[in-house]
Amino acid sequence: MSLDDLYREVILDHYRSPRNKRKMDDPTVVVELKNPVCGDEITLYLKLSGGVVEALSFEGKGCSISQASASMMTQAVRGKSLQEALELVERFKRMVRGELPASEADLGDLEALQGVAKFPVRVKCATLSWEALRRGLESDEGRVSGEVE
């Protein structure tokens, strides 16, 4: 286990210049999620339309892993159907928890985050944005806020 397993170049790149990190003017769902243990916060903006995740963006504070994970998520999920997006959430979570080998997870660029599985205390950093997405996709309301344990 080495630091390079965790901090892959592509992760540092997303940390350095996060994609889709901005407020959205016309979201259909906004999710605010906080990890009270470490203080990481995310606000995720979703535009859902016709059963498809048309657009995503986020704002937030957190470590390199949480920020990179959110940034990569916004790219990976765009254009997916709600069902596909939920499946992606599941696969991603299982990969970073070490329950699903990256080779079987079929997650593209996101596989760069597989190293998180070797750093159990950092799993929550990686999954915060994904949990926000799950809650947003499953919510019937325009605004969701909460905390992860």
Place this chain on the structure above:
Amino acid sequence: MNVAEIRKDFPILGREVRGKRLVYLDNAATSQKPRCVIDAIREYYETYNANVHRAIHYLGEYATAAYEEVRAKVARFINAPSERTIVWVKNTSEAINLVAYAWGRKFVGEGDEIVTSVMEHHSNLVPWQQLAKARGARLRFFRMTPDGKLDLSDLDQLFNERTKLVAITHASNVLGTINPVAEIARKAHEVGAVVLVDGAQSAPHLPVDVQALDCDFFAFSAHKMCGPMGVGVLYGKEELLEAMDPFLFGGEMIGSVSLEESTWNEIPWKFEAGTPNVADVIGFGAAIDYLQSIGMEAIQAHERELVAYAMDALEELDGMVIYGPRDERAGLIAFNYREIHPHDLSTILDQEGVAIRAGHHCAEPLARWLDVPATARASFYIYNTREDVDALVRALLRAKEFFSHVPR
């Protein structure tokens, strides 16, 4: 004080972490345990394990005597007037909760005021929030100076005839601030308020004399001072403990019981329902002996010297932000470095065998007051050395290198 010899007393310090020498700088969370403490617990289970107070047999009497002897030892350790003022609990948090229920619910009423501060650990804040809600009381807060001390200039307005309780930490687990508790207690007593001191970060590190402080309650945890987890102490003035109702009901805490009614045991046993954590109390006794064999003055001097060395070394690094006062401070330093998130710092330091803590350290309002989502914290104890500080600095430089291509 011979730190090299002290280090040999701690088996865990001999181990490696990730192939590196363990540099343990998370002492504010919990300290490591010397062999004598571990041995005392083992000896108890191997040679005189029995339930206390109730047995009329050799082991029971022996265990009871040993257990009660530690109570007397704790009383001497904080210069309490009598062992009747020492209540066993499981940690600082429970001690404070005990006061919030058994004293607070009885003596705090509608419109009364509870004064506390933004630098409190959640343990010394949340119980008072709950009490205030339950009783219609109001929480008020000390003002702070910009460098993270209490601003005592407006005490004459802050403390008034409605002030029922002042709950304040002796030493901050983030800022390192050491609060002038004796002065606060004197002022609080002028308006008839009761003073509770959270001693979780002071009792392990400096000499404590509860009579000189003149506080009414003092709470601390064994596990932060070389003792085992699962034992804490509530000191309370006799007349207050006498006036309080029990917190938990059941065995041991009763005087006599009929089907309809019961009377309570004397203090301190009135507050100690059920079988206590005898083994760990015994272990705590060994920890106090151990600390006293070194001397609390010597421990304080060692940490002062080390923290000054660490402050100088950390301040050399550019992009370093240190929180809390520059002058007199407890043996810990919270910081942020080059805007590298404390989690990332902690992970990288961990690879170098350096254990620090990252987060809000159970003091979320304080993080908000500092206007940071999180801080990194290095905290020292008797076995830490300048080499440990040097290892911390080296590991920070490694983190800098690692994130150097991340312009922030």
